[in-house]
Amino acid sequence: xxxxxxxxxxxxxxxxxxxxxxxxxxxxxxxxxxxxxxxxxxxxxxxxxxxxxxxxxxxxxxxxxxxxxxxxxxxxxxxxxxxxxxxxxxxxxxxxxxxxxxxxxxxxxxxxxxxxxxxxxxxxxxxxxxxxxxxxxxxxxxxxxxxxxxxxxxxxxxxxxxxxxxxxxxxxxxxxxxxxxxxxxxxxxxxxxxxxxxxxxxxxxxxxxxxxxxxxxxxxxxxxxxxxxxxxxxxxxxxxxxxxxxxxxxxxxxxxxxxxxxxxxxxxxxxxxxxxxxxxxxxxxxxxxxxxxxxxxxxxxxxxxxxxxxxxx
Numbered sequence: 001x002x003x004x005x006x007x008x009x010x011x012x013x014x015x016x017x018x019x020x021x022x023x024x025x026x027x028x029x030x031x032x033x034x035x036x037x038x039x040x041x042x043x044x045x046x047x048x049x050x051x052x053x054x055x056x057x058x059x060x061x062x063x064x065x066x067x068x069x070x071x072x073x074x075x076x077x078x079x080x081x082x083x084x085x086x087x088x089x090x091x092x093x094x095x096x097x098x099x100x101x102x103x104x105x106x107x108x109x110x111x112x113x114x115x116x117x118x119x120x121x122x123x124x125x126x127x128x129x130x131x132x133x134x135x136x137x138x139x140x141x142x143x144x145x146x147x148x149x150x151x152x153x154x155x156x157x158x159x160x161x162x163x164x165x166x167x168x169x170x171x172x173x174x175x176x177x178x179x180x181x182x183x184x185x186x187x188x189x190x191x192x193x194x195x196x197x198x199x200x201x202x203x204x205x206x207x208x209x210x211x212x213x214x215x216x217x218x219x220x221x222x223x224x225x226x227x228x229x230x231x232x233x234x235x236x237x238x239x240x241x242x243x244x245x246x247x248x249x250x251x252x253x254x255x256x257x258x259x260x261x262x263x264x265x266x267x268x269x270x271x272x273x274x275x276x277x278x279x280x281x282x283x284x285x286x287x288x289x290x291x292x293x294x295x296x297x298x299x300x301x302x303x304x305x306x307x308x309x310x311x312x313x
Contacts, residue, residue, distance in 0.1 A: 068311055075127070116133075143163060154174070189206055199261050
């Protein structure tokens with residue numbers, strides 16, 4: 001066999017092997033899904049807020065800040081008189097269990113906690129509302145946890161949002177359509193966390209168009225789906241305004257631009273009531289008094305005078 005024939009045979013064998021390899025190759029084109037996976041990028045870590053000595057002296061003195069408000073609450077198409085209290089306090093938080101830490105550990109997350117309460121009557125029966133927000137003082141991530149409970153004579157509801165891979169939501173209600181739910185939503189701004197973010201650094205508040213989960217109080221009272229809605233936020237001096245076009249709702253928080261940025265009041269305008277009684281009304285809260293106190297140790301009858309100081313009697 002001459003050299004040219006041998007060369008031809010080698011070439012033909014090579015081509016056969018190449019054809020077999022190519023036929024076995026997965027020629028499935030890249031889809032939008034595979035492209036999206038390849039383009040996923042982790043959200044950049046935002047820098048921590050550098051806490052001033054003034055901040056540390058105020059918030060780490062072993063006391064909470066307690067502020068009382070005169071409340072004019074819209075409910076069922078009418079205005080109701082009541083009271084509101086904002087309790088801000090720092091504490092250590094467990095990152096995994098997402099509850100208050102009993103003991104110090106370097107792995108604990110320092111948070112500024114807000115317990116916000118409302119009490120008012122609707123005719124013969126009372127309403128009691130409480131929302132809790134646990135927000136890292138580092139001011140570079142979303143609230144670790146938000147919860148809300150509402151009690152009235154018809155029943156009670158409880159909702160909890162945990163910041164894990166997504167926002168994990170657990171909700172319990174005596175209403176049939178809501179009942180017991182467990183679901184997740186994509187991470188974004190929450191209205192609840194903005195109240196605490198404001199106390200750390202008002203200039204860090206998000207402005208312009210944004211995706212925002214309304215307060216858990218609002219979604220439960222109005223029976224709205226807990227999810228992010230399109231919103232627009234504006235910061236003008238000591239007033240932070242959030243507008244939700246889809247919900248026909250506007251929230252204005254008034255505060256002192258100077259540290260410690262005390263909240264002097266707020267207004268919430270939205271459609272209230274159902275059917276023929278529905279109308280646009282504005283809930284208002286006006287500051288009464290503010291004190292610093294280790295309230296958890298003020299549980300004797302003799303301490304009731306502090307409620308008089310806060311004008312809550």
